[in-house]
Each structure stands twice: as structure tokens, then as C-alpha cells.
Amino acid sequence: MRKLITFILIIVLSVGGYASPKKSFEIKRGVNLSHWLSQRGENTPSIQDGMSATDFSRIARAGFDHVRLPIDEEVLWQENGQKNKEAFSYLHKGIEWALKNDLRVIVDLHIVRSHYFNAGNEGKKNSLWEKPEAQTHFLALWQDLVQELKGYSTSDVAYEIMNEPTAPNHEDWNKLVEKAYQIIRKVEKERVIVIGSNMWQGVDTFQYLKVPQGDEFILLSCHFYEPFLLSHYQAGWTEFGKYQGNVHYPGYLVSKDEFDSLSADDKKLVARWRTTPWNRETLSAFLSKAKRVADEKGLNLYCGEFGIYEKAPIESALKWYADVISVFDSLNIAWAKWDYKGGFGIYTSQNQQKKDLLKVLMSGSGKKVVVGETPVYLDTRKPLELRVKDALNRMTVEEKTRLSYADGRFSTPGCARLGIPGLMYSDGPHGVRAEICWNSWDYAGWTNDSCTAFPALTCLASTWNPSLSKAYGTAIGEEARYRHKNVLLGPGVNIYRTPLNGRNFEYMGEDPFLAARMCVPYIQGVQENGVAACVKHYALNNQEHWRNHIDVQVSDRALYEIYLPAFKAAIEEGKSWTIMGAYNKVRGTHAAHNKLLNNDILKGEWGFDGCVVTDWGAAHDTYEAAMYGLDLELGTFTNGLTSNSSLGYDSYYLGNAYLQMVKEGKVPMEVVNDKAARVLRLIFRTAMNDNGKLGAMSNDSHYETAYQIATEGIVLLKNEATFKGESLLPLSQGKYKRVLVVGDNAIRNLMQGGGSSELKPKMVITPLEALTEKLGKECVKFTQGYVAGRPMFDRADTFSQSVIDSLYTAAVNEAQKADLVIFMGGLNKNFQQDCEGDDRKTFQLPFEQDRLIKGLLKANKKVVVVLTSGNAVDMPWLKEVPSVIQSWYLGSIGGKALADVITGEVTPSGKLPFSYPAKLEDCPAHYYGEISYPGDGIRQEYKEDILVGYRWYDTKKIKPLFPFGYGLSYTQFEYGKPVVSSSQMQSGDVLEIKCTVRNVGKVAGKEVVQLYIGDEKCSVLRPLKELKDFYKVTLQPGEEKEVLFTIDEEDLKFFDDTQHKWVAESGKFKIYIGSSSKDIKGVVEFDYKN
Incomplete structure (x- = not known):
């Protein structure tokens, strides 16, 4: 059974709550009752005899649910304007007979003395459009009708302003509609008003129809008699009255042979109907014209008249009816058949039922249109853009501008008057941050705001596994949804430019292709929960030092080839709903309101329909914020915020100053509407997304996801077989009786610190805890070795040299007694390390760790160094250390993941995302x-x-x-020779590259096969090669698999800044297959011809 289309009226309270829905006006199949109170002729029965209760009962039994009741001024009013009491009494009787049979009624003012829809064909002139007094009189008729009928329930009776208007221009009709509408609305706020387009309510003129905006009690109406040659075949009052030829449906209405045999007059008459074959698709195309207009206005569509005159061939007529009913169903259009009796009727003039016709009419599902319940903007079944447009039409300029700036540390408002909620934000991208006080940076102290800490994005990038990125996004999105967060501030995709950048750990490495491929599934996973991802920091925020004001100068080539591709993929492929503007300037203007970045590229070239939000305090100018693409201002520091006053938010750049500029005309309304539409789009996608998902917090699935990412992201940097042909790793259980673990990072909660990415995890397993559980308390000993201090955002602890020396001495002494030393150091999330707000001041490890590692090596040659960081570090001791692991910030289950890699339960498969x-x-x-x-x-x-x-x-x-792309394994992989499907490529071609990979070791493992392309000769400088694809393959010992890649012309292009477009030049190209950017296993060549 097809789902009924319903529209639920919800009364929006000022506080944003909703009352119970009111009963609505519901219709699907109806019939017109002409020639009773309308279009009365010499042979028409008297009003008393024209209709009876029996007729209404018969209509209901046939399966109809409403009647369209045409009324004429001549029938109900005398020429002096007095009511014809008898006629009005039968109008009431007709309504009452209908209601007793559960039939809704549309009262249609069909013909007035100053306007007859067929006047032109009868040589008459309509004075309604020429004489103001005629329009005054017309409106007086509606004043009478409203007073007469207002007692009927709005769920039972609707009004149709006029049947088939024929104004000389569309604006005349639109103006009269507005006047009649106001007459009705002064008395009845929720009566359904049916309005059709000018020129006989035809679908071709629907585009010119204007109706009052924001009124959900309006029902648009069209009439449909296409093709007219078929519907009015041999109808005496039309031009086809004397036509003697045949007509057919479907197909060409008149065949070629039939056309050739016609008289000259008949040929001229039907020539235009010979050009188009008529079928269901043709009918649908016609009706879709009106449907599109109705959808754009957020209103329902009703076909108030359609039918075929009885002289048309019955077989063709029934096929036409079947197709029309099918189109009505597919387009969700309710309908009323013209007519009840007579030449177009479902009954003949002699009261004979047309059974075949009724059978066809009832063959469809009958799409119920329910008018006057849910405002379009609240109806989640409506298309998003219709909801946005409807909400905008209801909002004041003050309400629109108020959407664009915060009302709390992590919140922005909606529109309470319309029941549109605000938005709640949470820092990411590695977990949902603990609650922050509304008006300060203090933690709120909640007991139920812990989370799963997922590995840092450098670790995710090191997996080179997009499926894990999707799982990451899904899990963190579920946690955000559970915590009622609408926008998750992540992922970060800024390019790794310097190893000193304090926020590199939040990003995905140095290569734009890798970052793009890893960020897209993350975004998709987050947003499938009805939570917006916010890709950041757009753009060129590649350092923290001087981040608030440094002005980045970069070429167009570097911008487009290196720094923008991941953002572009996030928008075009990931469909990210928000993007965060960076702190820094780009070519003289702050990035958060930068015309080049926001207007030209993001919203222009990429077609972004979401919101540009500031980083906290990244806005600096009202006019630039208004005109250069900023949509939401967050976190600007104002004096008002220091006194716990909400008034501080009004002094944001997009606060009162923005509103004032709008009122002064300095900012056009189209800009205001665009910003408001983007925020509304975000609200409808998130806070008003009723996808039924409730989210989840810190469940087994989330911990398993965090564990898998951590294990696949850990990179084995070195593992030399220096001890009797054996490597230190993996560390088998029982091999060493005394294992000494040294280093602060073995016990430190590395989710603390780092700035905005700081987390409050529900559970943390440290490396020491995990190793102790695996190897036993009697085996594992710990000494700290160095002191690192507290995780603080803007300063670092200092310690006396005596404290530093004492920890060093204790560690070296213990190392002399150990069978194996595992040093767990690196960086942490303290100030000027892997932390927001500033960069590292040196490439060396902090806290004299280099000295400590050298001391441990002197005491014991069997040292495994485990570096936790989001950055490369100097390794002056590398040649002396047998085994080195890069472990990143691994999240809640990171300790277990690291211990499992160290002990060989998991074979490392991570590859470096940066050099x-x-x-x-x-x-x-x-x-x-x-x-x-x-x-x-x-x-x-x-x-x-x-x-x-x-x-x-x-x-x-x-x-x-x-x-x-480098990373070792506990097994070995052997590559076959790559093969390319052709040595030639032209524009539009796709090449296939195949390569076999075999696991020739003794344990299962995963290998990342990497494909690079190099342009051998180019008119501009190009790198030796660039990553263009990769695939992570799992292999059992001895197993071999074939990896297939495809490349096309896009993979060969560079950005030509002289033409401002991507181009590929003819010439020779090389395809490199490797396990890293340096370890190339095979090369194949091909020639490209542009």
C-alpha cells in the first residue's frame, strides 16, 4: 500500500513547543457537481430537482471523498446584490448532504456576472479586469460567502476563489487573489483557500502565479484537459465541434494516413496536434510544470477539473484516464473529475453509470492531500529546500540575522517563535569533549559527559584504510548524537608542512590525496547520524605560532594542488554540512571571511550549500564577515561575556553591527537570506533531523573501532635483527624475565591537554597497564625516567636539574638489571608540544629524552623506543636503537593496541602519513x-x-x-611486476594497472600498495611523482592477491595558474608501484595524448 502524503499542522508556541495537531482538510478523489448551482441552462432541471441526498450517497459509495461544488453569482445573488435565499438554502443542503456522507466540499465561485471563463469563445468581454467597481463587487461576494459559510468546520469545507480566470495579464489576477485572500483571512485564519493560475488554471501559466507566502492553508489548483483535441473531441461549443476525423490515444492523435485524407479545414484545425506523440510521459511532463511550482512554494497541488467529452473513442478515453490517474498518484496530486453527470460525467444525463470509467478512476491509490496541518518548514517529509524557503518567508530580518552568531560558548540560536531550535557544538575530532560552562572556558563538572577517546587523526591516516575512517566517523557521530550535539568540530585536514606545528596530530599528513581519501568516509560516517561534520581549518592554517594574524602568501598552484584538495573532497564527496574558517590571513584578509576562499572557491567553484563557521574568535570585521562568506560567528571575545551577560553576544561582528548594516542598506537582503538559509539548512539536517537515531556512548563497538584504528595505525619504523639474527620485536611472552618500561608516556593520560581536542574518556588503558597484564607483574618493572609536567594550554611546568638527574640515574641503573628496556617517550599534549596555541620550539625531544635514551643504550643494548607524538622528531640515537615504534596518540584502548603490537598478537601495518x-x-x-x-x-x-x-x-x-608511506611489518611481502592495460592513453581513456602481492613471511599481515604517477616532461615544474591511489590488502602466510588500480586523465593533471584550470599535457608518464614513496617495487610507462 502506498504511503499517504500528509501535512500535520503544529501550532508553534513561543517557547518552541508544539500543541496537538488540529484536524485537517483531507481530500484525494472527488467529482464536480456542475449544472446545479452553476451553468444553468434552458434544459437544466430546477434547483430543487437538480441534486438530492441520494446523489451524494451515490457519489460516496462510488469511492469519492469530496465534491467540488461550483456556484454562480446569477444563481445565488440577484442583480441588486441581494441573496437568493432559496439558492443559498440549497447550497447549505448540498454541503450538509455531503457531510452526512463523509464527503468534503470545495465551494467554487465558478462564474460571476463580470467574468465568465468562456466569454472570449462566445464573443463576450469580461469587465472584471477593466472596471474597479466590478472587482469591488466581486470581493463583496466573497464577504457574503465567508459570513454565510464560516460556521462549517475548516476540516469539512474549503473555498475556491475563482474558476478559470482569464485576466489580460497574470499580475491582474495575482492582485485580485491577494485582495480576495485578505477578505477571507480577516474572518477565517485557517480555512483552506484553493487558488488556480491565470488563463483557465492551465499548467503552462502556473509559473506566473503568486500567492501569499507562509500560509499552509493554501491549496494550489490546476485544470487538465490535454490534449484538447482528445478531451473536447466533437464538443459543439469548441473549435472541434464539426471535426470529422478520427483521434487516438496513446501515440499520435491523428495518424499520417488519416491526416492526409482530411479536408483542408480539418487539416488546419489539427495540424498542431500532429507534432507530438501523446502518452503517459507527455501527460506527466505537463502536470509536472504545475507540481514544480507547488513544490517551490511548499504547497500541495489539486487538479480541480479533468475529463474527456463522451464523443471521444471510448478505448482511447479509458487509456487516457488510466494514465492521468497514474500520473496523479506519482506526483501526489488530489483530483476532482469533471463531471458528475452529462457529456463529461461519470453518469450519463439519463443517470446511467459509466462503469468502465469508474473502474479506471478508482484503479489508482488515490493520493490523499491533507491541507492545513504541518507548516512546510516543520514537515520532515518535504524537500529540504522547500522547508528552508518556507521558514525564510516567515522570518523577520532580525530573526534571520540572529541566526548568525552564538548565544553561548558552544551554542547558536534558532528561532523560538517558529519552534526552530538552536544548535549545540562539540569540539572534536577525536572524541566528544566534556561539557563547557555556558559563558566561560571552565568545565561544567558533569558526571555523565565522558566519552570514548578515539586515536588522533594522524593515527587514522597511518592506517591508510578508508573503511576504518568510515567506522571512526560513524562511532564518533553516534557519541555526538547521544550527547545531543548537532555539530562535531572535525575532521582536520590541514597539510603537514612543518614538524613543529602544534596541531599536526589533529590532521592527516602531508599528502592531499591521502588526506582527501581518509576524510571523506569520516564525514559520511558522522553525518549519517544526523550530526554535522565541520571540516577544518579552512585554509592554510599550517602552524599555530602567530596563527591569529600571520598573512600567508601562496601561489595558486600550491593552493589548488596541495592545500585545498582535501577540503574540496570533504565538500564535494563527503558533503560536509559545515566548514570552519581558520585564524590566519590569506593574501591580506582573514580566512574566516575571505572572498577568495569562501565566495569564489568554496561557494562558487565547489557549490557548497552549508555553513562557514568561525574558529573561536576568528572574525575581525563586520562588513567582511557579511559580504565574504562567513555564516556563523562563534567565540568572539567581548566585554559582555566577562559579566555572565548574554548581551555580550550582540556585540559580535555578526551581531547588532551586522543588523544595522542591513537596515542601512549596506548589506543586501540577498546576503542575509543566503546566510539564514545556510543556517536553517544546517538546523534541519541536524537538530530537526528525525531519522530516529538516538546514538550511543562508549559501547563495545566504539571501543573495538578505536582499538582497530590504533592497531592498524601504529608504525614499525625499525626492527633490525641484531641479536643472533633475531629482532627484539615481536616480544614473545616468557622470552624475557625482566622487562623495564621507562618513560612518562607509559603512564600518562594522553587525552588530557592539547587544547580544544582535550577529552574526558570514560576509560583509558595505559601502555604500562596493558604490558603488565600481558607479561605479568613479576616481569614488568617501571621507572619514569623523565618528568614532563602538567598538561596546560598556555604554559609549561619547569623542574630543577636535580629532579631531572635523579630520574635519569634511577632509569639507567634499572636498565642495567633488565633483560629488555622499552622506552615510552616522545611528545605529549603540553604547551609548545602537540598542543593548540603555539608550535614546538625545537625539533628535538623535550625533557632531555635524547640524553636518557643514550644513557639507556649504554646500560643495555636491547632497547625498544616507542615514540608517542603527532609529529616527526629528531633521532640522534637512531643507529644505536635496534627497534623503533611510532605509536601516535592512540585513544582509550591505545595501551592495549600498543601492547598487542609489541607482543606480536597484532602485526603492525601502519604507514607514515608524512616524511x-x-x-x-x-x-x-x-x-x-x-x-x-x-x-x-x-x-x-x-x-x-x-x-x-x-x-x-x-x-x-x-x-x-x-x-x-613507510612502515615495516613482522612479515615480508613480495611484489610482482606491475602490468598496465595499454601503453597509450587519450582523453577519456581509463587505464588498468595490476600488480600481485605475496606474503612470503610466516605470519599474517597487511600491506599498503601505493600507486604514484610521474610526468616525465612538462612545461612547468612538477614533482618526480605524486600519490594517486592506494589499497590495503590482507594476506595470510603464502597467500597472493592481485591488486587492481584504475587511472584516468584527471590523475595526470596539474593546476595551470595562467588559465586557472586543471590541465594534462601530452607526453610520457610513469606509474610507480611501491610500499612507500622511496621503496618502489615496479615501474611502467605510458604515453598520453591530449
Whole structure:
């Protein structure tokens, strides 16, 4: 059974609550009752004999649910304006007979003395459009009708303003509609008013119809008699009255042979009906014209008349009726058949039922249209854009502008008058942050705001596994939904440009392709929960030092090839509903309200329909914020906020100053409407999304997801077989009797600190806890080794040298007694480490860890170094250390994941998402001096241009410490020779590249097969090669699989800043297949011809 279309009226209270729905006006199948109180002729029965209760009973039994009751001025009113009491009494009787049979009634003012829909065909002139007094009289008729009929329930009776208007221009009709509408609404606020388009309510003129906005009690009406040659075949009052030819449906109405045999006059008459074959698709195309207009206005559509005159061939007529009814059903259109009796009737003039016709009419499901219940903006079944448009039409300019700035630390308002809720935001991207006080940065102290801490996004990127990214997004989205958060502020996709950036741990590495492929499924997973992802920080926020004002200068090529692709993918593929503007300037203007970034690229080139939101305090100018694409202002610091006063929010740049500019005409209303529409779109997608999902918090599934990401993200950097041909890792249980764990990161809660990404996890398993559980308390010993201090946002603890020395000495002494030492250090989330607000001040490990590692090596050669960080670090001790693990910030279950990798329960499969430079000066951002990083305090220049990360090391032939895409395993993989499907490519071609990979080791493992492409000769500088695809394959020992890649012309392109477009030049290209950017297993070539 098809679902009925319903529209539920909800009375919106000022506090945003809802009353119970009122009973509505519901119709689906109806019939017209002409020639009773309308269109009376010499042969028409008297009013007393024209209709009876029996007729209404018969109509109901046939399956109809309403009648359209045409009335004429000549019948109900005398020429002096006095009512004809007898006629009005029968009008009431007709309504009462209908209601007793559970039939709704549409009272249609069909013909007035100053207007007859067929006047032109009868040589008459309608004075309604020429004489103001005629319109005054017309409106007086409606004043009478409203007073006469207002006692009937609005769920039983509706009014139709006029049948088939024929105004000389559409605006004349629209103006009269507005006047009649106001007459009715002064008395009856919730009466359904039926309004059709000018020129006989035809579908072709629907586009010109204007009706009052924001009134859910309006029902639009069309009439449908297409094709007219068929519907009025041999109808004496039409031009086809004397037509003697045949007519057919479906197909061409007149065949070629039939047309050739017609008289000259008949040929001229039907020539225009010969050009188009008529069928269901043709009918649907016609009716869709009116349906589109109704949808745009957020209103329902009703076909008040349709039918075929009885002289048309019955077989063709029945097929036409079947197709029309089918189209009505598919387009959700209620209908009324013209007519009850007579030439168009369901009964003949002699009261004979047309059974075949009735059977066809009742064959459809009958789409119930319910008018006057739910406002369109509240109806989640309506298309999103219709809801947005409807809400905008109801809002004042003050309400629209108020949507654009915060009303709390992590909240923005809706429109309480309309019952539109505000939005709640939460920091991410690694977990749902604990509750913050409404008007300060203090934690609220809730007991039920803990979360699952998921691994940092550097770890996610290191998995090179998009399916895990989807699982990550789904899980964190469920937790946000459970905590009633509408917008999750993540993921971060800024490119890793310097290893000193304090927020690199929140991002996805140095390569735009990898970041794009990993962020898209994350966003999709979050948003399938009805929670908006907010991709950040747009754009060129590649350092924390001087982030609030540094002015980034970058070429168009670097912008489009390196720094924007992940954002573009997030918008175009991930369909992210929000994006966060960065703190920094770009070419002189702050990024949060930057014309180039927001208007030209984001909303222009990419077609973004969501919201641009500020980072907290990233707005700096009202006019720029208004005109250059900012939609939501969050976290601007104002004096009002220091006194717990909501008034502080009004002093935001998009607060009162913005409203004042609008009122002064300095900001056009189209800008206001665009911003408001974007915020409404966000609210409807999230806070008013009734997808039925409740979310979940810290369940087994979420912990399992966090664990899988952590295990697949851990990177084994070194594992030399230096001890009798054996490596230290994996560490088998029972092999060592005394394992010493050294380092603060073995016991530290690494979810604390870091700035806005700080979390309050419900559970944390530390590496020491997990290793102790695996190896036993008697085996595992711990000493701290160094002191790191408290996790603080804007300062770091300091310690005396004596404290530092005592911890060092204790660790070295214990190392001499141990069979194996596992050092767990690296960075943490303290100020000027992996933390928001500033960058690292040195490439070295902090807290004298290099000294400690060297001391441990002197005491014991069997040292495993486990580095926790979101950045590369200097490793002056690397040659002496047999085994090194990069473990990232691994989240709630990170300790277990790390212990399982160390002990071999899990084989490491992570690959680096960025290059490790051998020394800081090798890094491209640092190669050109301070103007490139960190800048001169005012501006900085990205002098390395497109040569970021491995692109730099490859092109400049600089050997990194560890290359991009690098990572070892406990097993070994053997690659076959790659094969390309063709050595030639042209525009539009797709090449296939196949390569086999075999696990030749003794344990199962996962390998990331990486595909790079290099342009051998180009008119501009290009890197040696660029990542264009990858695939993570799981292999059992001895197992071999074939990996298939496809590439096309898009993979060959570079951004030509002289033409401002992507281009591929003809020439020779190389495809590199490798396990990292340096470890290339095979190369194939092909020629491309543009």
C-alpha cells in the first residue's frame, strides 16, 4: 500500500513547543457537481430537482471523498446584490448532504456576472479586469460567502476563489487573489483557500502565479484537459465541434494516413496536434510544470477539473484516464473529475453509470492531500529546500540575522517563535569533549559527559584504510548524537608542512590525496547520524605560532594542488554540512571571511550549500564577515561575556553591527537570506533531523573501532635483527624475565591537554597497564625516567636539574638489571608540544629524552623506543636503537593496541602519513629561512610552493630519515611486476594497472600498495611523482592477491595558474608501484595524448 502524503499542522508556541495537531482538510478523489448551482441552462432541471441526498450517497459509495461544488453569482445573488435565499438554502443542503456522507466540499465561485471563463469563445468581454467597481463587487461576494459559510468546520469545507480566470495579464489576477485572500483571512485564519493560475488554471501559466507566502492553508489548483483535441473531441461549443476525423490515444492523435485524407479545414484545425506523440510521459511532463511550482512554494497541488467529452473513442478515453490517474498518484496530486453527470460525467444525463470509467478512476491509490496541518518548514517529509524557503518567508530580518552568531560558548540560536531550535557544538575530532560552562572556558563538572577517546587523526591516516575512517566517523557521530550535539568540530585536514606545528596530530599528513581519501568516509560516517561534520581549518592554517594574524602568501598552484584538495573532497564527496574558517590571513584578509576562499572557491567553484563557521574568535570585521562568506560567528571575545551577560553576544561582528548594516542598506537582503538559509539548512539536517537515531556512548563497538584504528595505525619504523639474527620485536611472552618500561608516556593520560581536542574518556588503558597484564607483574618493572609536567594550554611546568638527574640515574641503573628496556617517550599534549596555541620550539625531544635514551643504550643494548607524538622528531640515537615504534596518540584502548603490537598478537601495518626529515633544515618549510617559517611576524611566504613533503625530498634528491608511506611489518611481502592495460592513453581513456602481492613471511599481515604517477616532461615544474591511489590488502602466510588500480586523465593533471584550470599535457608518464614513496617495487610507462 502506498504511503499517504500528509501535512500535520503544529501550532508553534513561543517557547518552541508544539500543541496537538488540529484536524485537517483531507481530500484525494472527488467529482464536480456542475449544472446545479452553476451553468444553468434552458434544459437544466430546477434547483430543487437538480441534486438530492441520494446523489451524494451515490457519489460516496462510488469511492469519492469530496465534491467540488461550483456556484454562480446569477444563481445565488440577484442583480441588486441581494441573496437568493432559496439558492443559498440549497447550497447549505448540498454541503450538509455531503457531510452526512463523509464527503468534503470545495465551494467554487465558478462564474460571476463580470467574468465568465468562456466569454472570449462566445464573443463576450469580461469587465472584471477593466472596471474597479466590478472587482469591488466581486470581493463583496466573497464577504457574503465567508459570513454565510464560516460556521462549517475548516476540516469539512474549503473555498475556491475563482474558476478559470482569464485576466489580460497574470499580475491582474495575482492582485485580485491577494485582495480576495485578505477578505477571507480577516474572518477565517485557517480555512483552506484553493487558488488556480491565470488563463483557465492551465499548467503552462502556473509559473506566473503568486500567492501569499507562509500560509499552509493554501491549496494550489490546476485544470487538465490535454490534449484538447482528445478531451473536447466533437464538443459543439469548441473549435472541434464539426471535426470529422478520427483521434487516438496513446501515440499520435491523428495518424499520417488519416491526416492526409482530411479536408483542408480539418487539416488546419489539427495540424498542431500532429507534432507530438501523446502518452503517459507527455501527460506527466505537463502536470509536472504545475507540481514544480507547488513544490517551490511548499504547497500541495489539486487538479480541480479533468475529463474527456463522451464523443471521444471510448478505448482511447479509458487509456487516457488510466494514465492521468497514474500520473496523479506519482506526483501526489488530489483530483476532482469533471463531471458528475452529462457529456463529461461519470453518469450519463439519463443517470446511467459509466462503469468502465469508474473502474479506471478508482484503479489508482488515490493520493490523499491533507491541507492545513504541518507548516512546510516543520514537515520532515518535504524537500529540504522547500522547508528552508518556507521558514525564510516567515522570518523577520532580525530573526534571520540572529541566526548568525552564538548565544553561548558552544551554542547558536534558532528561532523560538517558529519552534526552530538552536544548535549545540562539540569540539572534536577525536572524541566528544566534556561539557563547557555556558559563558566561560571552565568545565561544567558533569558526571555523565565522558566519552570514548578515539586515536588522533594522524593515527587514522597511518592506517591508510578508508573503511576504518568510515567506522571512526560513524562511532564518533553516534557519541555526538547521544550527547545531543548537532555539530562535531572535525575532521582536520590541514597539510603537514612543518614538524613543529602544534596541531599536526589533529590532521592527516602531508599528502592531499591521502588526506582527501581518509576524510571523506569520516564525514559520511558522522553525518549519517544526523550530526554535522565541520571540516577544518579552512585554509592554510599550517602552524599555530602567530596563527591569529600571520598573512600567508601562496601561489595558486600550491593552493589548488596541495592545500585545498582535501577540503574540496570533504565538500564535494563527503558533503560536509559545515566548514570552519581558520585564524590566519590569506593574501591580506582573514580566512574566516575571505572572498577568495569562501565566495569564489568554496561557494562558487565547489557549490557548497552549508555553513562557514568561525574558529573561536576568528572574525575581525563586520562588513567582511557579511559580504565574504562567513555564516556563523562563534567565540568572539567581548566585554559582555566577562559579566555572565548574554548581551555580550550582540556585540559580535555578526551581531547588532551586522543588523544595522542591513537596515542601512549596506548589506543586501540577498546576503542575509543566503546566510539564514545556510543556517536553517544546517538546523534541519541536524537538530530537526528525525531519522530516529538516538546514538550511543562508549559501547563495545566504539571501543573495538578505536582499538582497530590504533592497531592498524601504529608504525614499525625499525626492527633490525641484531641479536643472533633475531629482532627484539615481536616480544614473545616468557622470552624475557625482566622487562623495564621507562618513560612518562607509559603512564600518562594522553587525552588530557592539547587544547580544544582535550577529552574526558570514560576509560583509558595505559601502555604500562596493558604490558603488565600481558607479561605479568613479576616481569614488568617501571621507572619514569623523565618528568614532563602538567598538561596546560598556555604554559609549561619547569623542574630543577636535580629532579631531572635523579630520574635519569634511577632509569639507567634499572636498565642495567633488565633483560629488555622499552622506552615510552616522545611528545605529549603540553604547551609548545602537540598542543593548540603555539608550535614546538625545537625539533628535538623535550625533557632531555635524547640524553636518557643514550644513557639507556649504554646500560643495555636491547632497547625498544616507542615514540608517542603527532609529529616527526629528531633521532640522534637512531643507529644505536635496534627497534623503533611510532605509536601516535592512540585513544582509550591505545595501551592495549600498543601492547598487542609489541607482543606480536597484532602485526603492525601502519604507514607514515608524512616524511621524517633527517634534520629540520631538510624540511621544505625550513629550507628558505624565517620568511617561509614562521614568517616575519606579519606575513610568510610558502617558498617551497608545490614541493611539500615527499615531493620535495624526491625532486631535490634529499634523503629523509623515513619516507612518506613507510612502515615495516613482522612479515615480508613480495611484489610482482606491475602490468598496465595499454601503453597509450587519450582523453577519456581509463587505464588498468595490476600488480600481485605475496606474503612470503610466516605470519599474517597487511600491506599498503601505493600507486604514484610521474610526468616525465612538462612545461612547468612538477614533482618526480605524486600519490594517486592506494589499497590495503590482507594476506595470510603464502597467500597472493592481485591488486587492481584504475587511472584516468584527471590523475595526470596539474593546476595551470595562467588559465586557472586543471590541465594534462601530452607526453610520457610513469606509474610507480611501491610500499612507500622511496621503496618502489615496479615501474611502467605510458604515453598520453591530449
